[in-house]
Amino acid sequence: ITHRSATHFGFVGHSTGCQNAIHLLKHLEDGSDDDGDGDDGGATPSSNSNSKENLVSKIQVVALQAPVSDREGAMVEPQYAENIQTAREIVAHHHHNHNNQEEEEMMPRSAFWAPITAQRFLDLQDKGGADDFFSSDYTDMELQERLGHVGQQTYESTGLQVLVAFSGADEYVPSTVHTKHLTQRLCDAMNVHCVHRPVATSLYLPTANHNLSQGEGDATTFVAKVKELLHHTTTVS
Numbered sequence: 001i002t003h004r005s006a007t008h009f010g011f012v013g014h015s016t017g018c019q020n021a022i023h024l025l026k027h028l029e030d031g032s033d034d035d036g037d038g039d040d041g042g043a044t045p046s047s048n049s050n051s052k053e054n055l056v057s058k059i060q061v062v063a064l065q066a067p068v069s070d071r072e073g074a075m076v077e078p079q080y081a082e083n084i085q086t087a088r089e090i091v092a093h094h095h096h097n098h099n100n101q102e103e104e105e106m107m108p109r110s111a112f113w114a115p116i117t118a119q120r121f122l123d124l125q126d127k128g129g130a131d132d133f134f135s136s137d138y139t140d141m142e143l144q145e146r147l148g149h150v151g152q153q154t155y156e157s158t159g160l161q162v163l164v165a166f167s168g169a170d171e172y173v174p175s176t177v178h179t180k181h182l183t184q185r186l187c188d189a190m191n192v193h194c195v196h197r198p199v200a201t202s203l204y205l206p207t208a209n210h211n212l213s214q215g216e217g218d219a220t221t222f223v224a225k226v227k228e229l230l231h232h233t234t235t236v237s
Contacts, residue, residue: 008059010233016070067134104117147190148192153195156197163203166205167218203222
């Protein structure tokens with residue numbers, strides 16, 4: 001941002017990138033560091049705070065494309081319960097022994113499509129995990145607790161616009177999930193603290209797949225909506 005002398009910018013998160021975006025907005029809004037270890041990288045508190053305040057003011061558009069629940073997709077797999085139990089036991093063993101190395105203990109290779117630590121596995125696939133933001137079985141209150149920071153006064157006042165773009169035929173979403181209803185619930189949870197205007201708006205693509213690669217015109221529609229938000233930002237600013 002500094003290198004390009006950017007005055008404002010937007011970014012797009014796809015799938016897990018949507019969780020990254022939600023994490024970023026939370027850490028910037030509450031002033032905490034990204035990893036929660038209290039290490040600010042050597043910056044003084046004032047310089048660190050100013051840096052985050054400047055970044056918050058520059059973020060104008062966040063587009064969430066395919067904000068799906070890893071947990072709900074995994075729950076239909078036959079070994080889900082067994083894998084969750086294995087991960088919990090590994091993490092519990094770490095906490096019992098206070099062994100920092102144990103936190104990086106890997107899950108059995110059969111548990112996931114890529115190498116993954118037990119803690120990361122729980123973050124993604126256990127209910128209430130650190131990345132479990134978009135699950136349809138949450139109550140409205142639970143969704144608000146996990147997403148409400150997006151519409152806090154800090155972002156409402158800076159002009160942030162969040163696009164929640166959900167695919168109705170996403171292959172990673174169980175068929176039992178009412179995707180259109182969930183899309184609106186996610187937006188409502190993000191907007192719960194808004195006073196003057198909603199921060200989040202929805203874009204529901206009823207026949208689109210996970211990465212918008214199959215339905216004719218789906219990718220174009222998504223890009224056009226992001227372009228519209230960006231244009232609105234430049235017009236207002």
